[in-house]
Amino acid sequence: MTSIGTGYDLANSIFSPDGRNFQVEYAVKAVENGGTSIGIRCKDGVVLAVEKIVTSKLLKPGANKRIATVDRHLGVVYSGMVPDGRHFVDRARDESRSWRDTFKTPIPTADLANRMGSYLQAYTLYQSVRPFGITAIVGGFDSELELPVDGEVGSGPSCGAGGKDTSKKHGGPFLYMIEPSGLYWGYYGAATGKGRQAAKAELEKLDLSGEGISLEEAVKEAARIIYVAHDDSKDKEFELEMSWISGADGPTKGKHQEVPKALREEAERLARKAVADEDSDEEEEAKEGEKMEE
Amino acid sequence: MDHRPQAWGRPRDDIYGAYDGSYLQNSGPKQATQSPVVTGTSVIAIKFADGVVMAADNLASYGSLARFTDVKRLRTFHDNTVIGFGGDVSDMQYLDRLIGEIDIDQEYELEQLPDREAQKSVELMQASNLFTFLRRQMYHQRNEFNPLWNQILVAGFDDEHKPFLASVDLRGTSFTSPSLATGFGAALAQPIMRKYAATDEDAARLTRDQAVDVIKECMKVLFYRDARSLDRYSIAVVTKEGIDLKENEQLEKQSWAFAERIKGYGTQTV
Numbered sequence: 001m002t003s004i005g006t007g008y009d010l011a012n013s014i015f016s017p018d019g020r021n022f023q024v025e026y027a028v029k030a031v032e033n034g035g036t037s038i039g040i041r042c043k044d045g046v047v048l049a050v051e052k053i054v055t056s057k058l059l060k061p062g063a064n065k066r067i068a069t070v071d072r073h074l075g076v077v078y079s080g081m082v083p084d085g086r087h088f089v090d091r092a093r094d095e096s097r098s099w100r101d102t103f104k105t106p107i108p109t110a111d112l113a114n115r116m117g118s119y120l121q122a123y124t125l126y127q128s129v130r131p132f133g134i135t136a137i138v139g140g141f142d143s144e145l146e147l148p149v150d151g152e153v154g155s156g157p158s159c160g161a162g163g164k165d166t167s168k169k170h171g172g173p174f175l176y177m178i179e180p181s182g183l184y185w186g187y188y189g190a191a192t193g194k195g196r197q198a199a200k201a202e203l204e205k206l207d208l209s210g211e212g213i214s215l216e217e218a219v220k221e222a223a224r225i226i227y228v229a230h231d232d233s234k235d236k237e238f239e240l241e242m243s244w245i246s247g248a249d250g251p252t253k254g255k256h257q258e259v260p261k262a263l264r265e266e267a268e269r270l271a272r273k274a275v276a277d278e279d280s281d282e283e284e285e286a287k288e289g290e291k292m293e294e
Numbered sequence: 295m296d297h298r299p300q301a302w303g304r305p306r307d308d309i310y311g312a313y314d315g316s317y318l319q320n321s322g323p324k325q326a327t328q329s330p331v332v333t334g335t336s337v338i339a340i341k342f343a344d345g346v347v348m349a350a351d352n353l354a355s356y357g358s359l360a361r362f363t364d365v366k367r368l369r370t371f372h373d374n375t376v377i378g379f380g381g382d383v384s385d386m387q388y389l390d391r392l393i394g395e396i397d398i399d400q401e402y403e404l405e406q407l408p409d410r411e412a413q414k415s416v417e418l419m420q421a422s423n424l425f426t427f428l429r430r431q432m433y434h435q436r437n438e439f440n441p442l443w444n445q446i447l448v449a450g451f452d453d454e455h456k457p458f459l460a461s462v463d464l465r466g467t468s469f470t471s472p473s474l475a476t477g478f479g480a481a482l483a484q485p486i487m488r489k490y491a492a493t494d495e496d497a498a499r500l501t502r503d504q505a506v507d508v509i510k511e512c513m514k515v516l517f518y519r520d521a522r523s524l525d526r527y528s529i530a531v532v533t534k535e536g537i538d539l540k541e542n543e544q545l546e547k548q549s550w551a552f553a554e555r556i557k558g559y560g561t562q563t564v
Contacts, residue, residue, distance in 0.1 A: 062408035068402075068405070069405055071398060072401065093402070100394075104391070150390070151391045151394075153362075153367070153386070154366070155364050
């Protein structure tokens with residue numbers, strides 16, 4: 001590493017002469033060691049999934065959740081240092097609460113991503129703090145319906161449009177990924193953590209930007225991608241944790257929820273089968289290759 | 295002319311006379327809400343065998359003016375609790391938002407549980423628990439000399455899954471009963487409801503339809519005799535299956551024949 005011994009990597013708030021903040025780059029390294037997390041934005045919702053490495057047989061299966069809900073309609077998953085992620089979630093919940101206090105309405109996904117991006121960026125500026133050792137994926141479904149504001153009691157005048165343009169569409173599924181530098185973009189599909197390369201390659205094969213895929217398909221793809229991205233040689237056991245968010249007319253009714261057990265198990269069964277098929281294909285190809293050489 | 299800074303922005307003494315500082319009440323005791331502003335009238339509720347029925351009309355009055363006629367004063371919590379608010383509407387809105395925050399916080403706790411099946415089996419916050427919270431909140435506010443100007447009924451189930459109905463007012467006074475009414479309803483509807491459910495045993499013999507009929511009858515009496523009421527109302531039935539809330543009901547089969555016999559005021563020439 002070129003940074004070591006130069007002194008430019010000892011603190012935030014000091015650039016190296018070639019314009020890099022090494023503390024932030026080290027934080028990215030912490031992320032690259034964490035279990036893979038992915039997010040898929042599809043036609044009618046968002047799916048989040050994480051590869052939860054089993055670090056001890058003494059941990060209760062299914063306990064210690066890694067995907068968190070913020071407000072009712074947002075989900076957060078992260079790779080990297082779990083305590084940093086927990087704090088990220090706490091802060092996101094505070095932000096969504098303060099948004100509600102001010103505007104009496106749920107925070108749009110884009111605004112939460114913006115606020116959390118600003119929050120992470122502030123941790124790259126000062127000598128007294130270190131950057132977050134996580135990359136977070138924030139998924140949400142902003143309601144397409146006209147929701148009453150919190151505490152609303154009436155429905156207003158019963159005649160006239162009330163200044164509303166009914167032809168306009170509002171809300172929909174959104175997905176953002178926020179990096180330790182505070183950088184965030186909106187994505188069709190996002191992946192981070194140790195298996196991100198393989199996961200991104202698989203995400204790119206899906207048609208997410210065009211027609212889009214359905215929520216159920218996305219659940220199955222998400223499970224498969226986590227299984228594909230999992231490296232058997234490094235980590236033996238892992239748990240798959242998945243959550244989803246649909247619109248008001250979908251299965252979760254606009255809320256962020258854990259994917260039901262039955263559906264998750266079905267998705268995992270298909271994922272294991274897909275991974276096994278791929279492995280046997282590779283073996284066959286390898287055998288054919290040997291024959292050719294002969 | 296007086297150029298001292300403390301005279302800036304004040305009417306000039308040489309033109310308007312000495313400034314009367316007594317209008318600036320910046321000393322003396324702090325004054326919080328002295329009276330409600332936009333108000334809702336009675337809320338009534340009665341227990342029956344499998345749950346509770348509650349109703350309130352859709353009017354918010356500004357003094358004697360019927361100001362808002364589509365105000366929903368029955369609120370739901372978690373699909374197992376109905377809360378009816380009488381009194382100040384803005385204080386009701388504040389409480390409604392507070393309850394919304396509790397709902398979100400409770401979801402944060404529940405999602406930590408290992409699986410969804412466990413989530414279902416774990417007790418959600420019940421009406422009795424929410425009532426305890428509201429009672430503490432109301433009593434706390436009155437101790438701050440800044441009461442939330444409401445009378446509240448909470449209906450649902452208690453920890454033992456029995457029908458639950460309780461009331462709390464702006465002073466933090468709370469009690470429970472097989473039937474409850476706030477405001478004018480305490481005088482006009484409560485005697486009627488007591489005929490059907492004086493005790494919990496009586497209430498346990500009432501069917502859902504009977505309870506709904508009693509409530510509808512009471513709403514009619516309230517519309518006849520309460521000058522701050524409306525013939526459009528909301529009615530909620532809470533049972534173990536959930537909440538059946540209808541927010542735009544119309545009073546049916548009214549008969550104003552009794553009005554003929556009322557004498558003693560107005561422009562009658564008898």
